[in-house]
Amino acid sequence: MKFIAFNVRSDEEKYFKAWEAQNDLQVRCVSGPLTNDELDSVAGYDAVLALQTGTYPQDMFKKFKEYGVKVFSIRNVGVDNIDLKAAKENGVLVTNVPAYSPNAIAEFSVTQLMQLLRNITLFRNKVAAHDFRWAPYVGKELRTLTVGVIGTGRIGRAAINIYRGFGAKVIAYDLYPNPTLEKEGIYVDSYEELFKQADVITLHMPATPSDHHLIDKKAIAQMKDGVYIINTARGALIDTEALISGIKEGKIAGAALDTYENESPIFNNDLRNKELTDSLFKQLLELDNVLITPHVAFYTETAVENMVTIALNSAREACEKGTAETLVK
Incomplete structure (x- = not known):
């Protein structure tokens, strides 16, 4: 049995080597992404492992069948960029990692919100300019706010526990409510109801066609003035143009974005000394009340080891076995 893995980073290599030694199986690690140019290299391997937020080759599963690849195993949760229909038609099993470390993402989302509430970026810029005055950037205490959590899977529930630890009031919305949380009465009946009540809106849900631009101009208009928006889920959930307008008009007090709807050409790339061509992204970078991180909420030692293993x-x-506990259906 032989495996080939793509997009293997230096911080993942030791976990691949450890697993290979423990299981006495060959795993070839490739640093680059799985592209059309790399498809021929999968011939002779039983499974292909990958991790990329962009698109996969269009005829990937057809080629997998031709080359005898039985399994496509991704080292992340989301499958929105994978043609599952094509996988089924070509007899290729797809697995994912449903939970590599919910706490990593949950902790990160709360950390970003705390920076927004205390105007850390603004104060950092002031201190760098040797301006040590406080006013007018008074902060807010999390315990005085209502946090609206959209998506109460593993990550959402971990975030809820943290927010409760700060003393915040938590409300939530999920198409598939968690029975335990439902008994506690934290769910509201609609997105609109959550938008109206929440001082903070934090996204912990997958991206589906029906949820594309969930946060758009209409949704923002329904929100409270001075709302904070946190997105560590998927960039497609937010209409960036509408978000920027909401921030510039003062409707949105701040936003923390660990993901961006057009992130593939930008995130995890070294663009130093290169001109950014994405005008919307450039506008986000210019806003002092927007925190942007390059899709790193998951990025802890614990999570990386779990993703690989x-x-x-x-x-x-x-x-x-022809099946797996983490099989994507």
Whole structure:
């Protein structure tokens, strides 16, 4: 049994090597992404592992079938960029890592909100300019706010526990409510109701066609004045142009974006000394009350090890048994 893994970073290599030694299986690691140019290299391998937020080759699963690849195992949760229909038609099993570290993302989202509430970017800029005055940037205490959590899966529930620890009031919305949380009465009946009540809106949900630009001009108009928006989920959930307008008009007090709807050409790329051509992204960078991070909410040692190990275990299980606990249906 042989595996090939793409987009393998230097921080992942030790976990691949450790697993390879423990399981006595060959794993070839490739630093680059899985592209059309790389498709021929998968011939002879039983499973392909990948991790990329952009698009995969259009005829990937057709080629997998031709080359004898049985399993496609991704080292992340989201499958919105994978043609699952094509995978099924070509007899290729797809696995993911449903939970590599919910706490990593939850903690990061709260950390970003705390920076917004205390105007950290503004004060950092002032201090760098040797301006040590306080006013007028008075902060807010999290315990005085209502936090609206959209998506109460593993990550959303971890975030809820943290927010409760700060003493904040938490409300939530999910198409598939968690039974325990439902008994606690924290759910509202609609997005609109959450928008109207929440001082903070934090997104912890997958991206689907029906949720594209969930946060748009209409949604922002329904929100409270001075709302904060946190997105560590998927960039497509937010209409960036509408978000920028809401911030410039003062409707939105601040936003923390760990993901961006057009992030693939930007995030995880070294663009130093290069001109950014995305005008919307450039506008976001110019706003002092917007925090942008390059899709790193998940990025902890614990999460990285889990992503690699679970993906490899899933690939082996699927190859051996024709199914896996993490099989994407």
